Amino acid sequence: MFYNLPILQFFQVANNQFSGTIPISVTNESLLQTLDFAGNHFVGQVPSLGKLTKLRLLSVCSNNLGGFPSKDLKFLKPLTNCTNLYRLVICGNNFGGQLPNYVGNLSTQLSVLHFGYNQIYGKFPAELGNLVNLTLLDMQHCRFDGNIPATFGQFQKIGILELSENKLSGEIPAFIGNLSQLYFLNLADNMFEGSIPSSIGNCQKLQHVNFSMNNLSGTIPSEIFSISSLTTLLDLSQNSFSGNLSDEVGNLENLDVLKLSENNLVGNIPTSIAKCLSLEFLYLQGNSFSGTIPSSMVSLKGLRELDISRNHFSGSIPEGLQNISLEYLNISFNMLDGQVPTGGVFRNVSEFAIIGNNKLCGGVSELHLPPCPSEAKKPKRHHNFRFIAVIVCVCAFFFLLSLFLTIYWMRKRSRKMSDDSPTIDQLAKVSYQSLHNGTNGFSEENLIGCGSFGSVYKGTHALEGSVVVVAIKVLKLQTKGAEKSFVAECNALRNVRHRNLVKILTCCSGTDYKGQEFKALVFEFMTNGSLESWLHPPSTGIPNHTLNLEQRLNIINDVASAFHYLHYECDPTIIHCDLKPSNVLLDDFMVAHVADFGLARLVGKNIGESSMQTSSIGLKGTFGYAPPEYGMGYQVCMEGDMYSFGILILEMLTGKRPMDEMFKDGYNLHNYVQVSISSNVLQIVDPRILSKGNQLHPSVENCLISLFRVGLACSVELPSERMAMVDVMRELNRIKSCFLSAELMEEAD
Structure with a gap:
């Protein structure tokens, strides 16, 4: 296949339909830096590549290589000569046998080691920890067993640690908390025991954590809820966690998916969960939660799927759940009662389940639930009482009419002031003097931007007992439309709350030192x-x-x-x-x-x-x-x-x-x-x-x-x-x- 190609440096045939064995002639191309056979139908063994000392990338992923365990991984030993090797990817084959100790002698430059989806078994060799520059270690869906070696604590640069779908046991090591660059951690579908180490709270770059399908127990440490970087997934399902769900769960404001199903959790769902405004998927089924479904959950406007089935919830279904963007809802097998809403997700019986709640009533006709009992008829009021009520209403009408006319004329006299007040009154105020001092007199050195309707300054502002850096938008009121822009921005931002919207802290509406009208908005500084x-x-x-x-x-x-x-x-x-x-x-x-x-x-x-x-x-x-x-x-x-x-x-x-x-x-x-x-x-x-x-x-x-x-x-x-x-x-x-x-x-x- 390779004939007289002395200067060949890159050979990539990935994602084709090649078959047969990897040609032995490839071992003669001494200048090769990239060798990529991924995504084909190659069989047999990987030839000895020890002569390719300039090799930086070797990928044979997604083929049919291996199948003879006593020889499958022998090609790794010659690779220890390849001192420039940066990525080694052999996932998705039939490689078997135990991982040899000399894997720890591979290049110290090695950044990516991907052996997942093979038949490799046995314990991780402690020598694997010698590869201190790894940023990715993926050994998922193999047959590894035993503990995670203590030498893994040397992976100070690792960002992705993927060890799911093996037979690993013992406790999750506390040194996990020392892997400060870790942002993807998956230990799911193993046999880990004990509790989650509290040191995991030190991993403040974690975005994805999956400990599901293990034998973990104890309470869920509150430290895991302090990881503000969690955005993609926190999956603790199918374990044996017990105790209450901590109020600190509300700190996960940026999380998309939370799975706590199939555990032994008890108590109420904390109302603080309403702070998790980014949640799209929440799974709590198969626990022993009790109490009512917190009405605060209706604040989760972006929630798409909610499963709280097989718990001990009682009381009624919060009516507000029909007003959020739920696409799937399962509240089966609880002790809920009262009327089933008829809007939103409750309109489509294929998208929600309520069986096992015998005291529910109403809802859409397809549910075939009994109608809810009518309100008891109110006793008739005495004729004299009705007469008195009419007189009171008439008097109240004339009083309100006169009050309305008074307010109307007052507003007509100061229309400009009334245009601003509905919005401004709902925001905390700050004085012109405070903004002037915080920007060093709105100096040029603090000017960070200019727009059609105003200029933006970097400044400081006292907030809740501390001084914070802020961005101050000063309106150019002489510009046509600037004042309407001020009102528009206040109206738009006064009631919104989302992690991807700029937060307005306060505003100023008054006069400056020259007696001229002054308006400004104060935002958090980016x-x-x-x-x-x-x-x-x-x-x-x-x-x-x-x-x-x-x-x-x-x-x-x-x-x-x-x-x-x-x-x-x-x-x-x-x-x-x-x-x-x-x-x-x-x-x-x-x-x-x-x-x-x-x-x-x-x-x-x-x-x-x-x-x-x-x-x-x-x-x-x-x-x-x-x-x-x-x-x-x-x-x-x-x-x-x-x-x-x-x-x-x-x-x-x-x-x-x-x-x-x-x-x-x-x-x-x-x-x-x-x-x-x-x-x-x-x-x-x-x-x-x-x-x-x-x-x-x-x-x-x-x-x-x-x-x-x-x-x-x-x-x-x-x-x-x-x-x-x-x-x-x-x-x-x-x-x-x-x-x-x-x-x-x-x-x-």
């Missing part, structure tokens, strides 16, 4: 600035001020989550009207927060019922990001925000602004991507994403193409054809899962 500064850094910026593909995907997810909340979970619905990179701010952890609601509109659920629809604030949005229909006088709508969101995705993936000088005469960013996505996608990708050359792992490239397609589907010209945010969220979750899997296999040159 350390990493705007998305604009990362996508298009100034020439004098920091050289490494850039975003990789994973960070861009996370930011897209964050922005989508914010707009799902604004469009579907707020009442009234909020239309942002001005989504663009400069209005997306990044905090310490690079979590995105949507900002600047100066053009926002509050609309009723039927979109036509708007308290602000008739008061235009100039152009609805920014040129290039605003949908074309706004320029023709159309009313604002959710589809307009979706267009801006689609353009934002395309800009993040291409690195090109929609106002780039190359886009003119009808040629725009949408068209630019559309003509290249199928055949030439890597030519339009922001080069900073391709940090390892002009190649991506095929699975990663497929994720990238899927992201481009979401951007295109959102930014089509006709509003009725744009992708809805509900569908976007579903697609982004799929892409995120695929990307996480693909990342394990991505070439790391």
Whole structure:
């Protein structure tokens, strides 16, 4: 197969239909750095590759190699000569036998070791801990047994530890808490015993934790609920945990999936769970929880699936559950009583289960439940009492009428003041003097941005006994529309609460030292600035001020989550009207927060019922990001925000602004991507994403193409054809899962 190729450095035939054995002639190509046979039908053994001393990547994943245990892993010993080896991936084959001790003599540069989905058995050799530069160790779905060696505590750089679906036993070692870079931990489907070590609370980068299907017991340590970075999954199901669920569960404000099912947990569900606003999937079935279903759970507006079946809940079903975005609900086999709601998820009997609750009544007809008893008839009032009631009502009517007329005339005299008060009165106030002092007199050195209606300063503000850094937006009241922008932003932000929206702390409405009117809004300060500064850094910026593909995907997810909340979970619905990179701010952890609601509109659920629809604030949005229909006088709508969101995705993936000088005469960013996505996608990708050359792992490239397609589907010209945010969220979750899997296999040159 290899004939006189003395300068061959990269050989990749992944994801084809090749069969037979791996050719022995490959061992003669001494300059080879990458050897990738993944995703084919090769059989037999891996030849000795010890002569390939420059080899950095070897992948034979997803073939039919192995099957002769006494020889299967012998190829590892010659690989100890390959001192540049960086990735070793042999997953998804038939390799058997025990893992030899000399695996610990592999290259000290080794970063990725992926042996999962094989027939390898026995104990982990302690020497494996010598590979101190590992960032990924994946041994899932093999037949390993015994304890996790103490030498694993030397993996100070490891980010992904995947040991699920083996026969590992003993206790989860306390040194887990020393693996400070860990963000993905999966020990599911083993035979671990004892309790979860409290030291896990030290792993403050963990996003995904799965301890399910073990023999763990004791109480769930509150330290695990202190890991604020948990976003993807916390799965403790199918163990023997006991005791109450700690109130600290409310600290998991960013978590998507929480699984505590099939344990021995007791007591009430803490009301603090209402703080977990990002929860989409909550599984508590098969425990001994009691009390009522907390009504605070209706605050979980993004909850899609809830299973609390096979517990001891009593009382009625919270009526508010019909008003959130539940797609599946199981409350079977409890002791619930009272009326079953008829809205939301309760309308479709195929999406919820209530059997085993014999005292329920009402609900939709398909449930065939008995009707609820009528209210007892109220006794008739005495005739004289009714006469007195009529007189009281008439007097009250005239009193209220006179009061209304008085208020009307007062408001007419000070209309300007009344326009602001409904919003401002609900926010804590701060004085002009305090803001002046906190910004050093609104000095130029504290100026961090300017917009159409105001300037933003970095400053300090006393909050709850401590001084915090804040962003202060000072309105340019001489600019037409600035005051309406102030009211719009206050109205939009006063009642919203979401981790991906900027938080308003206070406001100022008064006069400055010159006696001139002064208005300002105070927000939490975002350390990493705007998305604009990362996508298009100034020439004098920091050289490494850039975003990789994973960070861009996370930011897209964050922005989508914010707009799902604004469009579907707020009442009234909020239309942002001005989504663009400069209005997306990044905090310490690079979590995105949507900002600047100066053009926002509050609309009723039927979109036509708007308290602000008739008061235009100039152009609805920014040129290039605003949908074309706004320029023709159309009313604002959710589809307009979706267009801006689609353009934002395309800009993040291409690195090109929609106002780039190359886009003119009808040629725009949408068209630019559309003509290249199928055949030439890597030519339009922001080069900073391709940090390892002009190649991506095929699975990663497929994720990238899927992201481009979401951007295109959102930014089509006709509003009725744009992708809805509900569908976007579903697609982004799929892409995120695929990307996480693909990342394990991505070439790391």
